[in-house]
Amino acid sequence: MIRLLVTSPLSADFALPLDDGQSRYLTQVMRKGVGDEVLVFNGVDGEWQCVIEQVGKRFVILRTQAQTRPQTPKPNLILLIALIKRGRLETVVEKASELGAAEVWPVVTERASVERAREDRLRLIANEAAEQTGRVDTPAIRPTAKLDRVLADWDRTWPQGRKLLFCDEAGDAGMAADVLATQVPGPWAILVGPEGGFSPGERARLRALPFSVPVTLGPRILRADTAAISAMTLWQAALGDWLPVA
Secondary structure (H helix, E strand, C coil), X not given: CCEEECCCCCCCCCEEECCHHHHHHHHHHCCCCXXXXXXXXXXXXXXXXXXXXXXXXXXXXXXXXXXXXXXXXXXXXXEEEECCCHHHHHHHHHHHHHCCCCEEEEEECCCCCCCXXXXXXXXXXXXXXXXXXXXXXXXXXXXCEEHHHHHHCHHHHCCCCCEEEEECCCCCCEEHHHHHCCCCCCCEEEEECCCCCCCHHHHHXXXXXXXXXXXXXXXXXXXXXXXXXXXXXXXXXXXXXXXXXX
């Protein structure tokens, strides 16, 4: 069934007008009409089954019927990804949304080949992936920031003691799967560098941080997008919501 991310509050028997883009998508692309059912979510009120109640030339109004899933907490995971080429960065954001990340934060490193990202475009990609993958929320896309500033403000930005899984391409850290097996669930962030890797100064600083947990992702040199997806997968399997419910 079609799933849509909406911004309106959701409750039983609620008339929900869709924006112009979603209205055109339902009627012109998916050829839906009055009486057809749609699933909606807003990241706060869970997922709801709706029926198309009215269709106009440029609008659609849904009527909520029943909640199909309650709101559930998302994994407390933030992905920090160094700026890389647009297509690869968009892939990372899409997969981060599919893998359940709570936030994605593009960061500028010394060897980054790109200086900025289009947060509006990345947010759209994240939202579409959330609709497709069945999650009842969507990851936040933070404005691009310099890595030095992020690290300097770490305790103020995330005061709850978040750890940083530092993907160190130098290869002399422990294997990610082995290291994660010794850790406990809680708030985490994952940091993946640019195609050129971290500079010696950045690497030394990251290694010295008390909340940093350096890991290697194996014997091969991975592109940044592959490294990000691999690291998130390993974290989910060891500490995230892929674990069996006790």
